[in-house]
Amino acid sequence: MNRKNLWIGLNEPARNALAVRDYKTGSFAQRLRGSGVEASEVTRVNRGQSDVKRIWIPGVEIFARKIFAQLHRGSFGEFVRENDGVPAKIGFWPKQWSGARMFVGTAKGFHVHPPSIPADTTPEKWHRRLFVRQPEKYSLRRYDNEQWDMMFFLQGRAEIILCDIRAGLPRRIMRFFVDGDNHRGSNNVGVVIPPGVAHAIRAEGAEDVIMVYGTSTVFHPEFEGRIASEVESAELPESWPRFLEL
DSSP: OOGGGTTTTSOHHHHHHOOOOOOOOOOHHHHHTTTOEEHHHHHHSOTTSHHHHHHSOTTOEEEEOOEEEETTTEEEEOOOOTTSHHHHHHTOOOSEEEEEEEOTTOEEEEEEOOOOOOTTSOHHHHHHIIIIISTTOGGGOOTTTSOOEEEEEEESEEEEEEEEOOTTSOOOEEEEEEEOTTSOSTTOEEEEEOTTEEEEEEEESSSOEEEEEEESSOOOGGGOEESSOGGGGOOOOTHHHHHHTO
């Protein structure tokens, strides 16, 4: 069929309003900051590649986990070991562990934790030193003074969106999908998020999301800033209050 005349069977107003979806997937970099990628793609990618290095948010860690089936009983999966893997490499071991449940169809709006900046420097200089000039000198990180998050997902499927809003660093976005332990596979991962990186989580699919997360400090309400988080406090449908006031 002639593509030019493909929609000739529709009336003119419909043809003018018509849009065709673009199914081209794009490169990994385009999808990571756009439509999103599977967590397994993120764990496999070579972060040393120039195109990946340009889009990766400094300080973010996404590492694979293995979930073991236990016949007729369920499954077993470790989170982390204090002296092994990513936590050992970056010198981060949480001081508090917490759990959260997200109902189907809900989301946690963007929230961010404040970076701790030494008094003798500027935020821009500090972040460039910490994540650009000396990115592997983990002893410089101020885990005791700022909240880093380490997240794990036990159930469901979660969409995570990260946005770097730290002074002195380019604004970068990462969007990926993580599976809970009840969906054993390559999308079972742990996620480390630095302060200054805004993050939002959405329950994807038809089941609740259950997560466990550790923080580098104990909970401080003042350490939690909200950005575009209206989804968490949406009002009742307009007709409901009217009915209740009758």
